[in-house]
Amino acid sequence: MTTPAAVEIDHRDRALQAAFCDYVPQVFRTVDFRRWCAWGEWNDDYRAFVVLDEGRVVANASVMRMRLRVEGREVIGYQLGAVGCVPSHRGQGLSRVVMQAALEHCGDAPVLLFANKNVLGFYPRFGFTPREQALFGAAFHAEPGGEPAPVLELAEADVRAGLVSLCDEGLAVTERFGARGHARIASWYAATAFSRPLRQLRADAWVFASVEDGTLYIDDIFARELFDLRPHIPRLIDQPITAVHFGFTPERWWPQAGVVGEDTEAYLFVRNLALPPGPHRFPVMART
Structure with missing residues (x-):
């Protein structure tokens, strides 16, 4: 039996984008890319490496080009996502085909990915090493007060453009292990609710x-x-709070925060990437 070749999908191929969007919920039941694509958020940084069967995507490994921040340095790397195979085509080695194509695209650059506990044995076969992620938090008592901070809707194109601008030109949320320019990953979370x-x-x-x-x-x-977050906390809450937790390493925003547990919702794997010692958390809104 001939091993099929992987096909690359970029932001210009609308027909194959639609086939990719049909594939995703077959493997990840609660995940959908259609609204994100309709918003025009799939750009040149995002590529999908797929196996096709009669025009249908049956296996995939996606690659997002990233501006990583590692110990204060900017490093160009990649993050993999949506890796899998539809149930009808499993056991044929197709996930290996798309993984190899994705990693060939990445070359020797750093690569990271987040996986669920069911596939933890798969990624080390491709040179990935698991790394622990911490949860950060701090005790903080506050009551609602002041004018509530307004909610911005990313369904609006001007809000998405504003987020891209802030993300590209502003501060990285953490200098230990994070990213810049990940607004289109953050918008995916909004598009999927x-x-x-x-x-x-x-x-x-x-x-x-x-x-x-x-x-x-x-x-x-x-x-x-x-800026100091603390005076703004009352504008972000609608009930009294006793703690603040962070989806990133908060060394610059809340230096007093400490480790309050281990992040076990998604398991980090890295390849060609040396991470800083000590606890850290890659920003949850920059994960694909």
Whole structure:
């Protein structure tokens, strides 16, 4: 039996994009790329390497070009996502075909990915090493107050453009292990209704944040300059809180924060990438 070749899909191929969008929910039941594509967020940084069967995508490994931040340095690398094979075509080695094509595209550059616990034995075959991710938080008592920070809707094109601008030109949320220019990953979470609300603290400072059970969760901050978050907390909450938790390493935004657990919702694997010692958390809104 001849091993099929992988086909590359980029942002210009609308027909194959549609086939990719049909593939995704067959493998990841709650995931959908259609709205994100309709928003025009698939750009030249995102490529899908697929196996086709009569025009249908049956296996895929996607690659997102990333501007990684590692210990204060910018490193161009890649992040893999949506790796899998439809149930009807499993056991034929197709996931290996698309993984090899994706990694050939990445070359010797750093590569990372997040996987679920069911496939932890798969990625080390391709040179990936698992790395632990921490959860960060701090005790903080606050009551709602002041004018609530307005919610911005990423369904609006001008809001998406504003997020791209803040993300490209502003501060990286962390210098330990993070990213810049990941607005189109963040918009995917909004397009699929997986994100917390995007709130505007001021014209040049937007945050994804919401309250659950007395804890304020801040998943990402897009800002042009560093500022003190604490006076703004009352504008982000609609009930009293006793703690703040972060979706990233908060060394620059909340230096007093500490490790409050291990991030076990998604398991990090890296290839050709040396990470800083000590606890860190790759921003949740920059994960594909």
